[in-house]
Amino acid sequence: MAGEEVPLSARTDTYFLKTKTIVGRCGDREATYAVFLRRPVLSTPRLAIEFLEKEAKARGTRFEIDLVFPEGSLVGAGESILYVTGSLYHLVDLETVLLQKLGPACVAAYNASAMCAELPKVAFLAMDARHCAGAEMAAMMAYAASVGSAEARRRAGAVGFIGCAAAATAHFFGQKKGLGTMPHALIGYAGSTVKAAEMFYETFPDEPLTVLNDYFGREVSDSIAVARRFPDLAAAGRLAVRIDTPGARYAEGLNLAGSYEVLERHAPQATRGYRSDEELRYLVGTGSSAAAIWHLRQGLDEAGFPRVRIVASSGFGPAKCRMMAAANAPIDVIGTGSYLPERWEETYATADIVAYDGNPMVKAGREFLLRRAPRG
Numbered sequence: 001m002a003g004e005e006v007p008l009s010a011r012t013d014t015y016f017l018k019t020k021t022i023v024g025r026c027g028d029r030e031a032t033y034a035v036f037l038r039r040p041v042l043s044t045p046r047l048a049i050e051f052l053e054k055e056a057k058a059r060g061t062r063f064e065i066d067l068v069f070p071e072g073s074l075v076g077a078g079e080s081i082l083y084v085t086g087s088l089y090h091l092v093d094l095e096t097v098l099l100q101k102l103g104p105a106c107v108a109a110y111n112a113s114a115m116c117a118e119l120p121k122v123a124f125l126a127m128d129a130r131h132c133a134g135a136e137m138a139a140m141m142a143y144a145a146s147v148g149s150a151e152a153r154r155r156a157g158a159v160g161f162i163g164c165a166a167a168a169t170a171h172f173f174g175q176k177k178g179l180g181t182m183p184h185a186l187i188g189y190a191g192s193t194v195k196a197a198e199m200f201y202e203t204f205p206d207e208p209l210t211v212l213n214d215y216f217g218r219e220v221s222d223s224i225a226v227a228r229r230f231p232d233l234a235a236a237g238r239l240a241v242r243i244d245t246p247g248a249r250y251a252e253g254l255n256l257a258g259s260y261e262v263l264e265r266h267a268p269q270a271t272r273g274y275r276s277d278e279e280l281r282y283l284v285g286t287g288s289s290a291a292a293i294w295h296l297r298q299g300l301d302e303a304g305f306p307r308v309r310i311v312a313s314s315g316f317g318p319a320k321c322r323m324m325a326a327a328n329a330p331i332d333v334i335g336t337g338s339y340l341p342e343r344w345e346e347t348y349a350t351a352d353i354v355a356y357d358g359n360p361m362v363k364a365g366r367e368f369l370l371r372r373a374p375r376g
């Protein structure tokens with residue numbers, strides 16, 4: 001149905017539609033659903049609740065929504081995030097889309113919160129739009145990042161996510177437009193990193209300038225060259241360089257031994273004790289490692305540009321952010337889409353009916369979902 005809105009019935013599991021038909025024929029009952037995930041998450045329910053409220057209004061009915069865990073609350077594995085009570089006839093065909101709007105957002109928010117809390121002094125930019133399966137997922141993930149960010153601010157005093165790359169989802173971060181400066185395509189088009197910076201500045205002279213530095217494999221030398229071309233911006237703190245070195249190579253001037261030397265000089269605690277292979281890769285491996293970021297910072301400082309800011313990107317998920325914190329990596333901003341759930345099966349939300357006409361009833365093995373009496 002290209003170009004048309006797909007009707008809800010076409011997006012709903014067939015057995016729910018058949019159940020709706022049977023209930024309509026044999027008589028409606030009140031039902032209470034419990035909605036939960038099988039892993040710890042942050043409650044990120046707004047889009048799911050908006051969906052329920054919109055459908056209730058369209059159907060001329062009312063759903064009672066008991067949100068057990070308010071937005072941003074930590075939810076344990078198997079704990080019901082919310083209960084929904086209403087006409088079974090009107091609820092049964094909503095389950096498919098309801099769960100789609102809840103599960104992935106809750107996991108992404110959990111990841112975003114963990115990243116922001118690990119690096120509370122670093123600003124984050126959501127760059128997930130290219131990795132999302134369409135506009136609906138992009139909105140869900142941006143909302144999740146905003147919820148996780150707000151929770152990390154409350155818990156750890158984190159700067160958190162300051163915006164995102166696309167204008168359509170900027171409102172989740174209190175912005176009117178997307179943030180960002182240049183992709184690698186502009187560097188290739190210009191033919192040099194400095195030339196790309198000149199083109200950008202001539203076109204957008206009033207915007208802060210962030211320049212990619214890894215296109216030609218000269219992360220340090222190209223960053224210094226750009227700073228020398230724009231010394232006033234560099235001195236004013238309005239110039240940043242973004243290191244996005246791919247995992248296929250080391251940053252300029254580094255290898256494995258050199259990476260260890262850099263961390264031994266700047267953050268010796270990072271490699272003390274046991275580290276897994278994944279953790280070592282983030283610390284001293286290829287790509288935008290902690291060692292690469294320290295190496296870049298040292299190069300800029302020695303060249304006389306201590307106020308040039310560093311933006312880091314490429315694979316910054318919760319585990320990598322944890323290692324950046326361990327190395328006290330000198331990062332000002334992280335651009336990331338890697339708070340998106342890595343294991344999609346962890347995002348599966350589930351809904352079970354736990355009461356009919358107010359009488360508790362649930363399938364065997366799911367008794368933990370039954371409402372508990374309030375603790376006195």
